[in-house]
Amino acid sequence: MSRMEFMQGNTACAEGALAAGCTFFGGYPITPSTEVAEHMALKLPKRGGVFIQMEDEIASIAAAIGASWTGARAMTATSGPGFSLMMENIGYAVMTETPCVIVNIQRGGPSTGQPTRAAQGDMLQCRFGSHGDYGIIAVCPASVQEMFDLTAEAFNLADRYRVPAFVMSDEIVGHMRERVMLADTVETTPRRPLSPGRLPFEPGEDGVPGFPEFGRGHAAHVTGLTHDERGYPDATDHAAHEKLVRRLYQKIESARREIADYEVTNPDAEVVFVTYGPPARTVWQVMHDLSDPAIGHLRLRLVWPFPEFALAAFPDAKVFLMPELNMGQISREVERHVDVPVVSLPKLGGELHTPAELKRALEVHR
Amino acid sequence: MMQVEGKCELFEAGHRACAGCGPALAARLILKAAGENTIVVASTGCMEVFSTPYPETAWGVPWIHSLFENAAAVASGIEAAIKQQGRSEKVICVCGDGATFDIGMLCISGAFERNHDITYICYDNEAYMNTGIQRSGATPLDASTTTSPAGKCSLGNKRPKKDLPRILAAHGAPYVATASISYPADFVKKVERAINTPGACYIQVHAPCCTGWGFDPGQTIAIGKLAIETGLWVNYEMVDGVVAKAKKVRRKPVEEYLKAQKRFQHLFKPTPKTEEIAKIQAMADANATAYNIDIKLKQERQ
16 A cells, blocks of 8 residues: 655655665765665664664675675665765676665765755766776656655666666755655566576676575675676686676666656757756746747656667757756767757756756757 | 863864864863864864864864865875974874774774874764764664664664774774863873874763753763763773773762663663663673772772
8 A cells, every 4th residue: 555745855765765675774874865874774674674884885885785695675875975985896786796776865076065965966977987897777866756766666677687776866856855655565576586507697688697696506606806607707818808898888788778767748849958856847847937849858767878769759859958966967978969959057056957047048049 | 171271272162063062172172282283184073064164163273174984094194294394293183983983994993003193083972973863883882873763673772882992002002092071181181192192092082962862961061970980981091002090980870871861761761671771780890890990998998
């Protein structure tokens, strides 16, 4: 039975994780994400799950990785400085194909920056922040409801593709309070177990190997070194490395269409806003105020892997406008896929664009 | 306060700490002891936040906010560069217990192993107060925090405090001391001794937090005293790894300390958890034996 509540985004994120069957949370306090950990500390023990406050964010994600290998749906939550600390482990999770969910309630950076103000400044870091080439999955909630829904979905995506999945939220959505419908259970796609006779890192047709859970008779060998399909280090063989890294990259890139999650409004529009996360809310207000079918909106609920084909939903677009709470991190991604101008509308400092600001941008650029 | 009254004030009033803040008093006393020729390295934490918003910085000495985890490493760099330049400033880290016991442990261990000439002072308010009262490695057994909430499944924090002074003494630190803001003259003397002792020295100062522990802001000093008087906090000095001096007390039962704070209320309500309280009393008893703090009258000694 579902229930309706009025709650904070961070709490809804924790509720989404619980509904998805998360049984392990390793975390560390950091503004503005701490409420996720606090809610898990309160709720997980009552459900027989484990909440551990770790000694820092490096340990938090490492604990989630360890828990994941026991078959647990495991997560951590943090913000900018903690996210930066997690980078080496994120690459490790990618390399070892460990499903886990990392929530980043983004705040203003660089460094300690603005702990209590929102930003979207970690969008490229989440995609490229660890060393080496790889692919990850990142969702971006724009409402408290989506904090619940997309956190739950992140667990499915992580398990489905054996990859760290990111909930790239921010202080605005994290601390905002809204009505939210909490489903008791959500649709879960369980981690595909390793089939008998298959090697622990031998991919299926989709590039994703079955999961050789610890303690299920696989004697899995897990390492961040370049490894072969048995999982054994093969760190000097150029062919083995190329094969592995290409697969880690391609298993996510080739799933772009399958996992894309976006909304198209007014596909015949000539001027199109592209948003992810809370800037969508300002665009909703602008479109409501102007009710002009020549203004379109592509709202991405999932940013990585980037669904460039979604831009084709606006064949008449003459210009794309991109309000982001950063210096234009994703606008470049849009730019390289379209032939018309892409106008970045960066906003720093922690507040959303106002409707007036976006209306002015419309006047200037349409 | 007599012995500390006359000293200079380098930690200015007008900062944004809560009324009754123990750590604010610690900072004031540290700078009274250290004087002008000092560089302060502060990790992320309550003190960093409440003492520094421009233009109201409370610090009258050079001050650098590192990250949460690396004050000891930044201090290592400052100290090594100062030494190379033949300069004489004293380098002091002033960090909370989360930064010290948990996230900063790696950098502290490195700095103490290399034995930089720094004084590392941990203001210990026994939880992450800046982010809203989450447990740390310094949180005492059974204290309720937002990440160790007391309730049906839990009696609060599951483990006793990490014994960090001994861990740092085991690094070969020449001088390690514990202190309390409730005994300011003792604290000031210890800071002076630490900064004048060559090598990496550590002081852990008990700094009650009325907001996080749940007591009236007027009671900060009294709560700090009760910690000492019950034997749950021991003020001692370790020189080259050996306990040289510990403050003696006529001990009171631990209930007096626990009852005075909201974070331990679940041990008394709805029904007294006598077994848990006995565990905490046993910890105080063990402290009393280990540090020989009980004042014994003549006839008791016989």
